[in-house]
Amino acid sequence: MRKTLIEYTGTPVTITSDCFQPMLSFTMALSRYFESYGIVMGNRLVLHGQLLLDNKEEMRFKQIASVIAEITTPAPLSMPVVYCSAPWLKCGADWHISSNGWLCWELPNLWEDRIGKLEAEKVESGALTQYAATWCMNSVISLLCRHWYAHRHGIEQWPPEWKHWGHYNEGVLEYERQKRKNHK
Amino acid sequence: MNFIRSSFSDVYNVQHRDFGKMAFSAESRAEAMPTSYYDGVGFHLYSQLSLQLKYTALQNTAAAAKSLEIIQRYTDLADACAQKSGGRILEVQGECLHLFFEKELTKVTLSEMLVFCTELTNAVYDQKQHLGGDAFEGFKIAFDHGRALILSTGTAADDLFVSLGPCANRPAKHLPVVPAEATSMPSEIAALLFTVDGRSNWYTMKLTGHDALALSATESWSSRNFSATANRVVQRVYDPATFFVGTNHIAKDSRFRFTSADLQQGFFMRADLHDFTRKVKDAFDSGSEREILSLLANFYNVLKYGEDFLAQTPRPAIRLPWAGDCANMLLLPKTNESLDDSQLYYSATGPADWLSGYNGEIHPPFEEAKWLVSICCGDEKNGKRNVLIAKVSTSEHDFLFATGWSVGRSKDAHEVENVRAGDALTSDIDYRVLEDEYQEYFIAANSVFMKSGALAGLASTGKSYVPTLQAKASTIPGIAIQTPPSRPYWCEKH
Numbered sequence: 133m134r135k136t137l138i139e140y141t142g143t144p145v146t147i148t149s150d151c152f153q154p155m156l157s158f159t160m161a162l163s164r165y166f167e168s169y170g171i172v173m174g175n176r177l178v179l180h181g182q183l184l185l186d187n188k189e190e191m192r193f194k195q196i197a198s199v200i201a202e203i204t205t206p207a208p209l210s211m212p213v214v215y216c217s218a219p220w221l222k223c224g225a226d227w228h229i230s231s232n233g234w235l236c237w238e239l240p241n242l243w244e245d246r247i248g249k250l251e252a253e254k255v256e257s258g259a260l261t262q263y264a265a266t267w268c269m270n271s272v273i274s275l276l277c278r279h280w281y282a283h284r285h286g287i288e289q290w291p292p293e294w295k296h297w298g299h300y301n302e303g304v305l306e307y308e309r310q311k312r313k314n315h316k
Numbered sequence: 317m318n319f320i321r322s323s324f325s326d327v328y329n330v331q332h333r334d335f336g337k338m339a340f341s342a343e344s345r346a347e348a349m350p351t352s353y354y355d356g357v358g359f360h361l362y363s364q365l366s367l368q369l370k371y372t373a374l375q376n377t378a379a380a381a382k383s384l385e386i387i388q389r390y391t392d393l394a395d396a397c398a399q400k401s402g403g404r405i406l407e408v409q410g411e412c413l414h415l416f417f418e419k420e421l422t423k424v425t426l427s428e429m430l431v432f433c434t435e436l437t438n439a440v441y442d443q444k445q446h447l448g449g450d451a452f453e454g455f456k457i458a459f460d461h462g463r464a465l466i467l468s469t470g471t472a473a474d475d476l477f478v479s480l481g482p483c484a485n486r487p488a489k490h491l492p493v494v495p496a497e498a499t500s501m502p503s504e505i506a507a508l509l510f511t512v513d514g515r516s517n518w519y520t521m522k523l524t525g526h527d528a529l530a531l532s533a534t535e536s537w538s539s540r541n542f543s544a545t546a547n548r549v550v551q552r553v554y555d556p557a558t559f560f561v562g563t564n565h566i567a568k569d570s571r572f573r574f575t576s577a578d579l580q581q582g583f584f585m586r587a588d589l590h591d592f593t594r595k596v597k598d599a600f601d602s603g604s605e606r607e608i609l610s611l612l613a614n615f616y617n618v619l620k621y622g623e624d625f626l627a628q629t630p631r632p633a634i635r636l637p638w639a640g641d642c643a644n645m646l647l648l649p650k651t652n653e654s655l656d657d658s659q660l661y662y663s664a665t666g667p668a669d670w671l672s673g674y675n676g677e678i679h680p681p682f683e684e685a686k687w688l689v690s691i692c693c694g695d696e697k698n699g700k701r702n703v704l705i706a707k708v709s710t711s712e713h714d715f716l717f718a719t720g721w722s723v724g725r726s727k728d729a730h731e732v733e734n735v736r737a738g739d740a741l742t743s744d745i746d747y748r749v750l751e752d753e754y755q756e757y758f759i760a761a762n763s764v765f766m767k768s769g770a771l772a773g774l775a776s777t778g779k780s781y782v783p784t785l786q787a788k789a790s791t792i793p794g795i796a797i798q799t800p801p802s803r804p805y806w807c808e809k810h
Contacts, residue, residue, distance in 0.1 A: 187787055189787075189788070190783075190784075190785070190786070190787065190788065191787065192752060193660075193751055193752075194749065194750075194751055194752075195751070218657075219652045219653055219654065219657070220652050220653045220657055225806040226806075228805065228806050235804075236804055236805050236806050236807065237802070237804050237805075238802075238803065238804065238805060239803070239805040240805075240807075242800065246797075246800070250795065250797075255794060256794050258794075259792055259793065259794035259795050260795070262792050263792040263795050263799060266792060266799050267790075267799040267800065270787030270790065270799065270802050271787065271802040271803070271804070273787065273802075274785055274786055274787045274802035274804075275804050277785045278785045281782070281783070281785060283652070283653065283657075284660075284661045284751075286630070287782070291782045293782045293783075294782070294784065294786070295784075295786060295801075295803050296803055296804045296805065296806075297803055297804070297805040297806075299805075299807070300807055300808070303805045303806070303807075
């Protein structure tokens with residue numbers, strides 16, 4: 133069953149304003165990629181709207197997908213959870229989308245390391261928010277574009293041309309190896 | 317496949333014989349059941365009722381119900397008139413009917429045809445309140461005489477009759493330029509009764525008012541008599557509540573049985589086999605029965621190509637009767653996409669699949685077979701993408717037909733100048749919503765249609781070359797390191 137907005141109602145809000153402000157800034161940075169959007173406020177900020185599959189560079193499509201992004205504290209260190217309800221998505225590990233429309237758009241270890249490192253370096257918060265939003269939305273658009281392409285061309289197997297992390301622990305180990313190599 | 321030459325009445329009444337199976341069904345093909353065909357002369361007549369867009373570009377169910385009622389009344393009227401003159405309806409293509417009169421060409425039979433045209437035209441104009449009222453825009457006829465092959469492809473409403481021959485093709489092509497209230501025939505035929513202008517290939521005469529054909533006393537009596545019949549015919553009451561059925565039963569089977577009418581949203585595709593009429597003429601000119609049988613065998617493969625295409629397509633489709641050597645079908649969105657989704661690509665990939673035979677998976681019907689394919693869907697302003705699929709019944713047959721904005725546009729596309737076999741056409745409206753990668757294949761054919769001569773190659777490109785579709789690393793001001801290039805992962809976190 134695909135995730136819908138109805139599931140976000142009825143929870144008491146306990147989040148503090150200190151945590152809320154970065155979440156809102158990050159949400160607004162993400163919203164700039166949407167054609168139209170709404171925000172549901174709560175302990176999580178839920179950005180929902182119509183995402184045009186066009187990053188104005190290497191991915192230029194006219195397709196528009198309905199997307200939901202959950203932004204949680206601490207933002208942007210906490211990786212946004214993104215869902216899409218488009219009927220043409222293929223579900224399963226090889227297609228990086230679960231049956232409820234959850235998009236596995238990046239390796240969480242990489243996100244947490246990279247954003248954590250930039251936070252530790254005390255980069256300007258606006259720049260960090262923009263960095264995180266660009267990375268997240270580029271990755272989401274890329275994954276959706278690949279699904280849209282596969283749907284139109286009747287592609288049933290994830291093509292080898294499309295780079296991805298290995299599944300489960302294999303991806304984590306691959307990332308750790310890459311990290312060690314970069315440190316040497 | 318075996319073919320048996322039969323009389324016209326045998327071919328026409330195939331439904332009433334104890335066949336028990338469709339002539340073109342999978343079972344009959346497997347059992348090599350013979351298909352009967354008629355090879356003979358007669359008049360092939362096409363009549364066109366012109367209606368305003370509200371009944372041809374259907375905005376809603378009410379307009380569709382009204383449209384169906386008009387077409388049923390119009391068919392009833394033509395059927396009653398034709399039966400009186402020994403004619404039969406072969407095809408119902410919405411507002412356009414194809415009738416056949418098995419007659420030699422003589423002064424007498426030509427007069428009979430003109431009387432039929434006059435009676436039907438006057439009946440239609442007299443009854444225009446029942447045929448669209450304010451939306452009625454006129455009526456016209458074109459006919460020709462000659463030899464043609466007529467075969468029945470089966471007994472269901474989506475099968476029926478296919479006519480092959482120049483005389484069955486020419487009037488259909490000429491009909492769009494015939495003025496309202498008139499009939500048009502080849503000048504060499506008109507010369508039997510009239511002084512014709514030798515410079516023109518077609519002779520046109522008005523059928524209403526003072527310029528109409530002068531009828532003899534007997535013909536006038538007959539005409540008045542038909543007028544009374546026409547009055548009765550148009551009084552028939554149709555129950556609009558029975559017209560429409562749910563659409564959720566449409567699945568992969570393109571041959572589902574219609575019990576009623578249906579308003580669907582999809583792509584209307586028309587594929588015209590190039591140059592087949594010339595092949596028929598050559599076979600006739602050869603005077604050889606063997607040539608005719610070989611031609612029929614080729615045509616059997618043509619029909620099979622259409623069946624194979626429908627079997628191969630992953631989307632629900634509705635198979636409509638062939639119009640001569642033209643395949644007609646309505647292709648619906650796949651179950652895992654919306655119509656908006658499919659409009660982003662299918663006006664290009666649909667014709668590409670037909671032209672390439674699903675990239676070679678379907679064998680061409682014969683070696684030099686080439687097609688001209690058109691496909692249209694429309695938008696909210698143009699017919700709301702609706703197509704009425706309905707069945708009209710005459711005293712002898714059921715006829716399945718489609719009408720709607722996309723049906724008309726797909727047909728009009730085949731009249732565009734400077735297109736050739738192998739081309740695909742779509743409306744400018746459908747072109748505008750295509751993804752850029754498909755738009756690149758098209759150029760303007762005129763102000764209304766876009767054409768492509770290279771779509772057949774599209775079927776293979778999607779799989780032979782896959783773009784990386786990877787967002788590159790981005791630089792953000794104030795941060796030294798770039799964002800990583802996009803790279804999805806999978807775990808069972810959710």
